[in-house]
Amino acid sequence: MKKFLTYTTAVASLSLVLTGCSGQQEKKTSDAKAQTEQTQAASTSKAIKINKEKLSEKDMKNMKAEVMKWADQRAKQEGLAASNRYFGAGEITTGDWYAMTPKGEVQVSNQNDPGPKAFERHNLVGVVMYHSNKGVTGFDENAKDLSNVEGYRNVADLTQPVTKYLFTDDGKVYECQFDSGQQVTLSSGFAPKDHNGKDPNLRPDELFKVSEDESASELMSRLVKTYGKQ
Known part of the structure; x- marks a missing residue:
């Protein structure tokens, strides 16, 4: 009987130790997860140089005017045409659309499905040449x-490349060049974000890369100084 009590006590003690270890492990896992989320949030916060939500309608209008002035001049230098009609979804979907970049997804339209918070980066102004x-x-x-x-078939010679530019809130300019012969539309390069939780997201069929156009980068730097977070 004494041996049985001793064995029972040992089992109970071991159980308490294991429970304690399990609880500590769960706490460590939870703490690690929280730390990772905080780090990711901090990283995203640092990446955003222009807070789109804090821009007034006047700010957005002025910013668009500055980008279009650049596009007009740049296009003339290159013998190209430029337009702010870089994106359009028509009746395809009522949800948000996005572009894919090496830095991640960039929201290009906002219908609040799923909304700005679902994206780390957001487009400010877009143009096409x-x-x-x-x-x-x-x-x-x-x-x-x-x-x-x-x-673009009514305005562009589609035997020549078409290039779309995104001026985004992380202070970068991304571009995507569509090869000659492609049937480029306003939705080309973009995809709708899944917001119903049932089907996987459609992925953009193209990648927007960081633009190597120095004049575009210089303009973006000026925009960050003017409209960037204080």
Whole structure:
């Protein structure tokens, strides 16, 4: 009987030790997870140089004007046409659309499905440049009413490349060049974000890379100084 009590006591003690270890391990795992989330949040916070949510309508209008002024001048230098009609989804979906970059996803449209918080980065202003099929250089008024169905075929010579630029809140300019012969539309390079929790996200069929255009980078640096977080 004494041996049995001693054995029972030992088992109970071991159980308490194991329970304690398990609890400590769970706590460590929970703490580690929390630390990782905090680190990721801090990293994202540092990456964002312009807080889009704090920009006024006037700020956004002025920023767009500055980018389009650059696009107009740059396109003329290169013998290209430029338009702010870089994106459009038409009736394909009512959810948010995004682009993929080496830094991660960039939200390009906001219908609050799933909303800005689902993305680490957000586009501020976008432009597209192409060879006009009407001989236009600089800003192209002919492109203002383009639909996603027709794409750029009514204004661009699609035997030549088409390039889309994204000026994003992480202080970078990303670009994606579509090769000649592609049927480029306003939604090309983008995909809708899954917000119903049932189907996997559609992935963009192209990657936007950090632009090597020095004039675009210089403009982005000026925008960060003017509109960046204080």
